[in-house]
């Protein structure tokens with residue numbers, strides 16, 4: 209994409225300085241081509257924690273209002289890491305005021321807002337990327353390269369599940385801030401990677417959810433259909449005795465591709481027509497050379513393309529919103545693409 213910054217370091221601001229943002233402050237600081245120029249959080253404690261825990265951030269100007277930050281610090285890009293339902297208004301304000309955006313997952317809590325952000329991106333020519341880090345992992349790039357591209361023929365069944373002992377603490381348990389429970393939180397990663405790695409585009413969903421004593425969904429059972437006579441299921445188990453774990457399988461015409469584990473433990477097994485399973489060496493597809501923050505910075509320098517464009521945020525928002533609509537209406541819901 210065309211360079212938005214040249215001849216100097218990219219000026220990055222953080223909007224939201226909580227647990228997730230802190231690790232990304234380090235990652236931006238380590239880069240030679242970018243600098244953190246401002247940090248905003250509505251919580252004084254979050255601001256002081258960031259400055260104390262990351263000494264390099266101690267001298268960075270702090271703000272409690274993101275509008276003031278944008279007016280005074282004039283960043284090139286903002287990394288937005290705040291409660292889910294606030295993503296849209298802050299990202300829209302940044303784009304409207306000339307600031308590119310890397311927004312954490314989920315990009316928005318409904319497809320209409322996702323489309324409005326995409327229209328702003330297109331009108332301004334700014335960068336809009338989403339914080340789904342799995343797109344940078346070689347193993348998931350391998351799955352996409354082979355499943356979405358049809359190496360084993362078209363997909364006709366998908367099964368995906370995720371478990372985590374998820375408590376919905378803090379804003380995560382408040383629907384007005386979280387926009388939903390575990391489906392919208394860790395489950396957002398599962399939705400994204402299932403859709404991205406398989407290329408499947410569900411047209412209709414039917415779902416059951418239980419809150420299990422919380423104000424938001426903790427467990428979900430989702431069924432969906434997709435074009436050319438495909439169907440699939442997804443389970444989000446936010447109440448589990450184990451640590452976080454995941455599994456996903458894609459039944460294609462010529463093989464079954466099974467993916468187990470998360471992060472560094474992800475492994476792929478290929479089941480060939482004779483029924484035998486073969487562990488796959490996915491190293492033919494390497495990790496992307498930079499992480500999501502590096503990709504964002506390099507896009508601003510005109511040296512890269514977004515690896516998680518807003519279209520991925522729209523896909524998850526459309527799928528997730530259809531699930532919640534199905535649960536509310538006790539009926540199948542069409543996905544609003």
Ligand SMILES: NC(=O)c1ccc[n+]([C@@H]2O[C@H](COP(=O)([O-])OP(=O)(O)OC[C@H]3O[C@@H](n4cnc5c(N)ncnc54)[C@H](O)[C@@H]3O)[C@@H](O)[C@H]2O)c1
Nearest residue numbers: 224225226227228229248249250251254289290312313339
């Ligand atoms: N990609 C990942 O793997 C990953 C991991 C964890 C969290 N996240 C995402 O990061 C985001 C933040 O999660 P977290 O775990 O850091 O939560 P957190 O509670 O630790 O931090 C959120 C911060 O946002 C601040 N905030 C709220 N409203 C604000 C506003 N209007 N302006 C500025 N700051 C505001 C809060 O005071 C808080 O400090 C969420 O979108 C979450 O889903 C992504």
